[in-house]
Amino acid sequence: MAETARTEHRYGNRPTMKDVAARAGVGLKTVSRVVNGEPGVTPDTERRVQEAIEALGFRRNDSARVLRKGRTASIGLVLEDLADPFYGPLSRAVEEVARAHGALLINGSSAEDPDREQELVLALCARRVDGLVVIPAGDDHRYLEPELKAGVATVFVDRPAGRIDADVVLSDNFGGARDGVAHLIAHGHRRIGFIGDQPRIHTAVERLRGYHAAMSEAGLPVHDSWVSLGSTAPERVRTAAEAILSGPEPVTAIFAGNNRVTVTVVRILADLERPVALVGFDDFELADLLRPAVTVIAQDAAQLGRTAAERLFHRLDGAPDTARRIELNTRLIPRGSGELPPAN
Amino acid sequence: MAETARTEHRYGNRPTMKDVAARAGVGLKTVSRVVNGEPGVTPDTERRVQEAIEALGFRRNDSARVLRKGRTASIGLVLEDLADPFYGPLSRAVEEVARAHGALLINGSSAEDPDREQELVLALCARRVDGLVVIPAGDDHRYLEPELKAGVATVFVDRPAGRIDADVVLSDNFGGARDGVAHLIAHGHRRIGFIGDQPRIHTAVERLRGYHAAMSEAGLPVHDSWVSLGSTAPERVRTAAEAILSGPEPVTAIFAGNNRVTVTVVRILADLERPVALVGFDDFELADLLRPAVTVIAQDAAQLGRTAAERLFHRLDGAPDTARRIELNTRLIPRGSGELPPAN
DNA sequence: TAGAGCCTAGACAACGTTGTCAGTCTCGGT
DNA sequence: ACCGAGACTGACAACGTTGTCTAGGCTCTA
Known part of the structure; x- marks a missing residue:
């Protein structure tokens, strides 16, 4: 009881069921049974095994277990x-x-x-x-x-x-983006920009498709320069936004393709005098506390x-x-x- | 080459090195050598093994490897x-x-x-x-x-x-909180509230300690009702904040003990008429875009x-x-x- | 041409666990 | 006292890999 555990292991080695079995004076399989709560072990034997486990600080090696069990x-x-x-x-x-x-x-x-x-x-x-x-x-x-x-x-x-x-x-990336853009259109916008993620990414393409669908359903033309897909790095988004906002036909609203884009766009719009409408794909924390609070297409992550x-x-x-x-x-x-x- | 892989395995079983060895007509250990890029294998043998690996879709079982290697x-x-x-x-x-x-x-x-x-x-x-x-x-x-x-x-x-x-x-939770509270004091505040996480949590206690240190260093009394530790659930924080803000001696500033508390407090203050100063522990995204932007003690997570x-x-x-x-x-x-x- | 030395290759044990199976012991019934 | 049934228990193989060791074939040199 007060006897301290003495092991012959090299440093860093952990006790195995074999060690526990030796210390408890039982067979290997009995230890396995105790560890896994399998039936067929006398309370007395179980106690001895538990004590040995405790004393040695044994913990089952799940790697070995996995190897044996397959899962x-x-x-x-x-x-x-x-x-x-x-x-x-x-x-x-x-x-x-x-x-x-x-x-x-x-x-x-x-x-x-x-x-x-x-x-x-x-x-x-x-x-x-x-x-x-x-x-x-x-x-x-x-x-x-x-x-x-x-x-x-x-x-x-x-x-x-x-x-x-x-x-x-x-x-539903397509539908979400279409709804968002349609929402902007319903509020009177005719020139709407789209800033999205890289075209390699499926969601980016789908959302862009939604944008086009909404515009075309409303019979609105889309100027090439209004659309920008690319990295979501703030600098890239900033460049894109500035281009969209300052061209010969500046947009009056922006649809942002994901949360990172939205956040960067919010920053840019904050420094602008004229109000520019914004709908972003993805909800984000504090969106409701910004002024104006940010309208979003929320997906439930x-x-x-x-x-x-x-x-x-x-x-x-x-x-x-x-x-x-x-x-x-x-x-x-x-x-x-x-x-x-x-x-x- | 065009020959398709035929295996005798039960469904769900994966090919092993043994299978690869059999198919390539080499020994088990040779497969191991190829898989691990060990030297001592002829290019020709290696090719045969690689082909077998490819054909069978073999992937080394790291569980077994771990068992053998120890790490x-x-x-x-x-x-x-x-x-x-x-x-x-x-x-x-x-x-x-x-x-x-x-x-x-x-x-x-x-x-x-x-x-x-x-x-x-x-x-x-x-x-x-x-x-x-x-x-x-x-x-x-x-x-x-x-x-x-x-x-x-x-x-x-x-x-x-x-x-x-x-x-x-x-x-440095203590130092950070002390600095934050001292900052509020330097801006003229005398009655400062503290809303933090559960007292079970070390950081919560340390930050509270920092708060007390700053107050006492400035020779300011701390009213018991100004301090609230507890869950960071919005309702709890809201109750605490309302109490602190409406007592007989309402505070003019709040130090928020972590990011979740800060966010909730921001929401509450937004609905308030009178301005209440706020410093929060932990930086958070968009803190700079709120009005007023939120002063924080930032730690580099x-x-x-x-x-x-x-x-x-x-x-x-x-x-x-x-x-x-x-x-x-x-x-x-x-x-x-x-x-x-x-x-x- | 024989022997040393090197390179390639495979047989085998071991890692720590669990499943199978067989052995021992106890108990109750006859 | 003996047998069968049932409850415990442990020996052993297997899981898939890697480390060790040995065998065989080749080249190179004396």
Whole structure:
């Protein structure tokens, strides 16, 4: 009892079930039974084993367990940037679902780099995660084919998979953008700018498509110079915005293609004298406290994550199913900036 | 070449090195050598093996590898809430450092629940992560002793470990809060409120201590009703703020103990007629765009994460060292809300 | 041409766990 | 006293990989 644990291990080595068994004077398998709460162990034996576990500070090695059992009880999440506030709620939602299914979450940021995405995904597969939730950076996911065939459940979120048949959970980017632009039109705007993310990115293209749809449905022409797709770096957005706002036919309203663009545009408009209307895709914290408060097309990031993760575990729980495309609605939240009338 | 892969595996099973070896007509170990880029393989043999790998869609099973090698090349990060914008840059920074060291990041949210923290940490240990970065929720980490002894490098961030000797990386919470409150005092305030997080949380207590220090250094009394520690839920903060602002001796300025409190307070002050000065601990996006822009004590979350992760890998790279406490400076960013004069 | 030395390759054990199976012990019924 | 049933328990193989060790073939030199 007061006897201290003495081990013969090299430093850094951890006690194994074998060590526990030796100390408790029982067989290896009995320790395994105790550790896993399997039946068929006398209370007395169990107590001895528990004491040995306690004394040695034993902790089951899940790597070995995984090797034996085949399942890792962990899922991987690959997204663009952990630090982006849009992905916070999403990953949290995925984590909650994973937790509810007793799984851990391993995640990484692709930094919007397809090679890095692939590297990460394959590293996760090598770890034998049971499933993957991927917000794709690249547009060709054929490299995943062997993994899918091998049974790694995979769900894509926010953007569809490229050249491969897989589940995907999306927001209605087209419809959301169309609604947002239509909202500006309804408030009298005729010249509306669009500043979006890189054309490589599916959401950017879809939202641009929504913009064009709204304009054309209203019979409004679109001047090439009103549209700008590219990096969301503040400098790039600033340049684009300044061009759009100062050309021969300056716009009276801007539709911002995502939260980062919106924030930069807000900064720019704050320094401007004439009011320019603004609707942004993605809601963001404090949007309601700005003056004017920012009208947005909100998508429910947490719901995206939750839906994807649930779909994932649904697959893991057996139900083999054909790939499905789930699209979530967006919601227009009028707050002021999108209701400003045009100022010529 | 055009021959399709035919396998005898049960569905869901993945090819192993043995399968690859059989197909390539070589020994198991040769496959291992090719997969790991070890020398001593003829170009011709290597090609045959590569073809077999390709054809079968083989991917090394890292679980087995880990079991054999002892290191998992992964580290765990336990924080309070992935969705909290404060932790985004922090986890991203940890991830970057991990990546630079070829390690993956496994993370989870403790939801500020000590039991859940322990559960998570131990699950990570069972996975045999090489190291841990922990933002503690609890205040007793003796449960980690066997792990530390077994060589799991551990660094605590943002708050110190409880009842255990371990590395910790902190912001200067005391100094930062003192500076912030002193700033308000310098602008003429005498009655200053403090709304902070739960007293269980180290940072909350330290910041409160800073508040008291600044007040006492200025020879100002502190009325009990001016101070409120508790949950950061908006309703709680709102109640606290309303009490502080409406008592017999209403405050003319508020020091908000963290970003969530600050945001809620901003909302409340926006509905108020009389101007109330505000300094918040933690910077947040768009703080500069609010009117008035919000003066904050900024801590560098990314730097916290980076420092902690680097310390972790430093330990993993051999250097056994005594536990160290690293404290990072905070920075006062005056933006307007903290420079408002008192309005009686 | 024989022997040394090098390069390539494979057999085998080990990592720590779990599933299978067989052995021992106890107890109750006859 | 004996047998069968049932409850405990442990020996052993297997999971897929890597480290060690040895074998075989080749080249090079004396």
